[in-house]
Amino acid sequence: MSEREFEAFLKEAEGDFSTTENWEDRLVLWQDKLQVLRADIHQWLAKYVEAGSIVISEEEKTLIEEGLGSYAVKGLRLEFGHRIISITPVGTRLIGSVGRVDVIGPKATQRLLLVDKTATEPNIATYITPNGEVEVFEATGQYFVKVDWAWKLATRPPEVKYTHLDANAFFDILMKVVNG
Numbered sequence: 001m002s003e004r005e006f007e008a009f010l011k012e013a014e015g016d017f018s019t020t021e022n023w024e025d026r027l028v029l030w031q032d033k034l035q036v037l038r039a040d041i042h043q044w045l046a047k048y049v050e051a052g053s054i055v056i057s058e059e060e061k062t063l064i065e066e067g068l069g070s071y072a073v074k075g076l077r078l079e080f081g082h083r084i085i086s087i088t089p090v091g092t093r094l095i096g097s098v099g100r101v102d103v104i105g106p107k108a109t110q111r112l113l114l115v116d117k118t119a120t121e122p123n124i125a126t127y128i129t130p131n132g133e134v135e136v137f138e139a140t141g142q143y144f145v146k147v148d149w150a151w152k153l154a155t156r157p158p159e160v161k162y163t164h165l166d167a168n169a170f171f172d173i174l175m176k177v178v179n180g
Contacts, residue, residue: 022130023067029149030092030099031073033114037101037151038076041087044167045078055079059086065093075101083178096122098149105177110153112165117150121161 038058048054059075076087083106090100092114099114115122152162153169163169 107180108177113154117148
């Protein structure tokens with residue numbers, strides 16, 4: 001391959017993402033929803049933090065994703081007893097959701113997905129319009145709808161199911177990642 005062909009290849013690659021999605025808006029949505037998740041976790045664990053049973057600290061991480069480049073995200077680190085749990089953002093370029101966060105403990109990892117609030121299983125593909133609005137393509141292929149995004153616990157493949165994330169579900173997650 002000549003240098004000229006390589007330069008043409010690079011120019012073509014630069015245009016791949018700019019015409020299909022509004023990545024800046026996608027990143028803003030992702031960062032906003034991560035902040036909501038962190039705030040929820042702080043609220044759910046507040047009485048345990050105040051009692052000194054749990055220590056929560058923020059951890060910054062750099063992610064690199066196509067179309068978004070390199071950017072910083074904040075996760076959480078929970079410490080209680082001799083146990084450490086990491087709540088780590090994985091990314092936003094996913095099929096069927098606009099974000100994933102892993103809850104990693106000594107015995108297991110649980111996945112949280114940012115999906116349509118009404119979804120109980122994967123059945124959608126996200127789409128961001130040219131003006132930056134997030135929409136969802138229904139599995140039926142019939143139409144696009146506006147989405148109210150929510151964090152949900154996702155079971156492992158092959159039969160992925162979503163569970164609403166609230167304080168009780170989060171406590172169950174913590175016990176599973178610690179005890180297996």
